């Protein structure tokens with residue numbers, strides 16, 4: 001059996017500088033709470049136990065995370081007073097096995113990658129590995145001290161550092177992989193005899209070195225992986241770094257962005273070849289795009305699949321929809337959850353579709369509401385047609401069979417079925433089923449009064 005892997009996520013800080021009623025680790029990056037990113041990354045590793053050390057706003061954090069990330073089994077550990085990172089990890093000790101390893105992560109450092117953590121774990125051959133980075137401006141961060149042989153000897157915090165130590169540009173990310181045996185041994189020994197009177201987790205490095213533990217270091221692939229969030233500016237900067245990375249991955253996969261800096265991906269996008277995405281498009285949840293999909297400006301696309309060669313015209317909102325191949329949508333169309341558009345169908349401007357199937361080659365081109373409907377193939381739904389699916393209490397179904405033609409400005413009062421090949425005259429209110437191939441009128445006959453004189457003002 002391989003040694004166990006635990007993850008300890010420190011998340012007790014208040015995040016005062018966010019100026020928010022929300023605990024910092026619940027602030028959103030790319031549509032997901034900071035802590036959610038860390039949990040999702042951990043899920044890609046083989047983790048035996050995930051411990052979150054919480055403090056400020058603990059109830060709120062536990063409520064939201066247990067609800068939205070219920071697939072993660074989290075052990076919650078309270079740290080009522082924030083006495084330092086060493087103290088925070090010490091709170092987790094009762095939950096840590098005597099052997100095995102722990103990854104130490106942070107609820108406000110959301111973007112560390114699975115690849116980096118796997119490498120960090122592999123680098124821990126002697127008891128302790130850490131993630132460091134050489135940066136231009138190390139201000140505020142712990143500095144990595146090395147001896148003449150280049151071996152790590154200690155981490156010195158900014159506030160405790162000498163002039164010489166301040167000149168060191170290799171910084172501590174705060175992310176480590178440590179043998180649990182070392183944590184059990186060293187954490188009870190930490191003191192707070194330093195400039196900040198905190199129990200520094202970083203002091204375990206000195207203690208390990210004194211025990212002849214050779215400390216391994218690795219660097220992350222991307223600098224943003226170790227960046228933390230303390231204020232709104234840093235949150236926005238990190239959001240941009242992450243967006244740039246997601247866009248770059250898609251560019252490598254063959255997607256053309258009109259402007260890579262004017263698109264947001266709040267979730268994941270997979271795409272085929274020769275996809276074009278214009279400015280101001282927002283993707284949410286998990287979206288799948290086929291080949292040759294063309295998405296114009298200002299669309300919001302959430303948790304949807306869009307087939308090959310679809311054309312999504314400007315300013316569409318597409319939410320939980322499944323769109324076949326060669327479909328045209330918009331401009332200004334609203335596809336609400338459980339909309340299914342079959343191949344070569346068309347949903348045009350100011351059309352709302354909800355929980356409906358639009359069959360192959362069928363068209364709903366202008367100003368319509370189609371809800372709770374099953375529309376067959378080659379149907380034409382004229383401008384302004386409404387399915388009246390709601391009587392104030394119940395939702396009812398409209399069935400429109402293949403080859404039906406619904407004239408403009410008709411109301412289809414559900415439940416109702418229009419049989420195959422039926423025609424509905426424009427302006428009809430249809431309350432009864434229409435037979436196959438029949439023509440239905442549901443409107444007053446036109447009458448005429450000749451030589452009509454309009455009333456005049458006295």
Ligand code: UD1
Pocket residue numbers: 010011012013014053079081082083084085086087088106107108140141142143155157171172173174199200201202228
């Ligand atoms: C820490 C490291 C520093 C490193 C830096 C990287 C120490 C002593 N220093 O410094 O070497 O360069 O991170 O960002 O570890 N936290 C708790 N409980 C506490 C204290 C902190 O949960 O009692 C959490 C905070 O919420 C935060 C994280 O630990 O997410 C880091 O704490 P912070 O006090 O900001 O450490 P730094 O001073 O940044």
Ligand code: CA
Pocket residue numbers: 228
């Ligand atoms: Ca910090």
